[in-house]
Amino acid sequence: MPASDALRPTGPAATLVVGVLGGIASGKSLVATTLAGPMGVVIDADTLAHEVLASPEVSGLVAQAFGSWALGPDGSPDRAALARIVFSDPDRRRLLEGWIHPRVRANIRARLAEARLGGVPVAVLDVPLLLEHDDGHGLARECDALVFVDAALEDRDLRAVRDRGWPPGDVARRERAQLPLDRKRDRADHVLSNDGSREDLARAAAGLRAELLAADR
Ligand SMILES: CC(C)(COP(=O)(O)OP(=O)(O)OC[C@H]1O[C@@H](n2cnc3c(N)ncnc32)[C@H](O)[C@@H]1O)[C@@H](O)C(=O)NCCC(=O)NCCS
């Protein structure tokens, strides 16, 4: 064995970190799962945020600051009621973010570190505010690739109404609290169009996964 080979690190291969960007209900979850593949992990910030919101600590803060309108019959935060208020009241939204974001960030960092330590081949960050708060968490800068999922606003709003029971127009209302979509698209290294079926999108994402892994070798 040449002496230089003996000096090469022999640990597990580096984890490819991919960030998924796109509008609300554009198909990011399907893309994230496909990009991760069977051995990869998806780090889903919305799910982590739901867990943090439901924790006794943050539930208590919500109850104390917002009062009974923000709680459901079981005493835990009512996400639909909170959404109605916080997306039209930036001060309350920032208050809620101040309780949730630091806890979610710590959780994302821990999961990413665990993936790297375990030699997981692909870690996908499905983090809706990945670019908005990058100054604070720096996660976008850690991504090896950023992928934007493109879908028309009308389709996305119809899906959010159909699949989540959101009021019509809520997608656009929430997106007013986010970086404009063309800025996100401009930052992406790859764009996947979700203007066909779910199967079309999954096929395109699988093709991109193969491309990213080949380029990473
Ligand atoms: C307001 C809440 C209770 C509404 O819950 P709901 O189940 O209706 O929506 P969910 O959490 O699944 O979010 C769906 C989408 O709304 C958008 N969204 C959520 N929070 C925010 C926010 N603070 N700013 C901008 N967009 C947001 C994102 O695109 C997200 O993917 C919830 O979104 C929340 O707690 N938001 C604050 C925490 C946060 O910023 N979460 C985003 C990921 S960390």
Ligand SMILES: Nc1ncnc2c1ncn2[C@@H]1O[C@H](COP(=O)(O)OP(=O)(O)OP(=O)(O)O)[C@@H](O)[C@H]1O
């Ligand atoms: N091509 C498609 N045809 C029909 N329905 C679709 C298509 N793509 C996604 N959907 C549906 O639209 C909804 C939104 O998709 P998904 O949850 O993947 O979006 P998302 O971008 O992850 O959402 P969020 O912004 O809330 O995280 C889901 O119910 C999904 O099954």
